Amino acid sequence: MITVKNEESTLAVDWSDGATSRFHSVWLRDNCRCEACGEPSIGRRTLRLSGIDLEVTISAAEALQDGDSEIVRIRWSDDHRGEFDGAWLRDNAYDTESRRKRAYRPELWTDQLREHPPSADYDEVMENDSAFCDFLETIHRHGLCFVEGSPAEPGTGANLARKIGFLQESNYGLVQDLIADRRHRSIGNDFHALKPHTDEPYRASPPGIMLFHCVETDENGLGASTFMDGFEIAETLRADDPEGFDALARYNQGFRRHFDGDIDLICEFPVISVDEFGHVCGVRINDRVASPACIDPESVPVYYRGMKRFLQLAEDDGRMIQKVLRPGDIAAFDNHRILHGRTELRFQGRRWLQWMQVERGDFYSTLRILSDRLGRHRNTLPLLRGAYGSSDCRKEEAEA
Ligand SMILES: [Zn+2]
Numbered sequence: 001m002i003t004v005k006n007e008e009s010t011l012a013v014d015w016s017d018g019a020t021s022r023f024h025s026v027w028l029r030d031n032c033r034c035e036a037c038g039e040p041s042i043g044r045r046t047l048r049l050s051g052i053d054l055e056v057t058i059s060a061a062e063a064l065q066d067g068d069s070e071i072v073r074i075r076w077s078d079d080h081r082g083e084f085d086g087a088w089l090r091d092n093a094y095d096t097e098s099r100r101k102r103a104y105r106p107e108l109w110t111d112q113l114r115e116h117p118p119s120a121d122y123d124e125v126m127e128n129d130s131a132f133c134d135f136l137e138t139i140h141r142h143g144l145c146f147v148e149g150s151p152a153e154p155g156t157g158a159n160l161a162r163k164i165g166f167l168q169e170s171n172y173g174l175v176q177d178l179i180a181d182r183r184h185r186s187i188g189n190d191f192h193a194l195k196p197h198t199d200e201p202y203r204a205s206p207p208g209i210m211l212f213h214c215v216e217t218d219e220n221g222l223g224a225s226t227f228m229d230g231f232e233i234a235e236t237l238r239a240d241d242p243e244g245f246d247a248l249a250r251y252n253q254g255f256r257r258h259f260d261g262d263i264d265l266i267c268e269f270p271v272i273s274v275d276e277f278g279h280v281c282g283v284r285i286n287d288r289v290a291s292p293a294c295i296d297p298e299s300v301p302v303y304y305r306g307m308k309r310f311l312q313l314a315e316d317d318g319r320m321i322q323k324v325l326r327p328g329d330i331a332a333f334d335n336h337r338i339l340h341g342r343t344e345l346r347f348q349g350r351r352w353l354q355w356m357q358v359e360r361g362d363f364y365s366t367l368r369i370l371s372d373r374l375g376r377h378r379n380t381l382p383l384l385r386g387a388y389g390s391s392d393c394r395k396e397e398a399e400a
Helices: 025-030 086-092 096-102 111-115 122-127 129-142 156-164 230-240 242-250 297-313 360-373 392-399
Strands: 003-006 010-014 020-024 058-066 069-076 081-085 119-121 144-148 176-181 194-197 209-216 225-229 252-259 263-269 272-274 280-283 290-294 321-323 330-334 338-342 350-358
Touching: 003 058, 010 025, 010 058, 010 069, 020 025, 020 086, 025 069, 025 081, 069 086, 081 086, 119 122, 119 129, 122 129, 122 144, 122 156, 129 144, 129 330, 129 360, 156 209, 156 330, 156 350, 156 360, 194 225, 225 230, 225 330, 230 242, 230 280, 230 297, 230 338, 242 272, 242 297, 330 338, 350 360
Parallel strands: 119 144
Antiparallel strands: 003 010, 010 020, 058 069, 069 081, 144 330, 176 350, 194 338, 209 330, 209 350, 225 321, 225 338, 252 263, 252 290, 272 280
């Protein structure tokens, strides 16, 4: 049984396990879930903060049992009354310990995972909700899942992508054909190895979930796709060189891609994004499109040291999954976490991959809805973060 103590400007809640959380009166008033204040189950609010006195206090509070659930009943100094579900309060408690517990801690890749890369069967994923949910959870947990046994026909990857969410269009189109053909000489016909990188870090929002579908290859040809866990190499950098890691999480790296014509994409984001507790939540790493970094002059040497080490780690064969994609194979991965590249292509005929992308918000929406439908726990799903910058550095600065 939970107990509450009215401290006027805050409410102290003692949970049944002995922990205590405090909620500010104004926070509670702002999050009131009564019918007059909105319909929070679908995210609709009729309550407006502009109508709330920031100095509002709690006049009375009590915790009581209501069937299987516990509720907290509150009356505020503005005479408004509301009720909170105890479990909801616990899920949304914002004391440091509760936030830390909820913070997403990714499982890093291990040698075992590299030896047995996560994979799924195409027909199962397409036809069975449970297998599809497993596939999405695998991408969520490990950043990557291969799908095997799909028809080696153009459009197949897009069918799977559309099941995950909406296809994202860019200047490359909705579906991009990557064709390397020995029989034709053309620009774009590139056979060289590509170092592992994340795609399009020069965008304000880089591609989220990316899918490569192999339509055609020379069966005897060589040339493997490579994948790496960007979070694993970031953590390795942190262990090797904590100052270098901090510099990459703190300062913004410029990225630019200028295409002939009328496209000029430029942005600045940290190479490593961390949450308020320092957990890595996104990486942008692509040496080919780097432009000047904005760094405090004193930190230039340590930034470059960290950057070079990070790029070296991204070339470490021992941390890669190498996989020759065969016709019908799909690689699906989170581009805010996973680096991809390829070894040199050695074959006579043609290699044809199709690639497409789905926004990460849509991916997590599908995973949540499906988890609910299948009765799986969705509490372990993180709020969307990604390679959009760091929050703990700002906190440090605010404290300084
Ligand atoms: Zn209300």
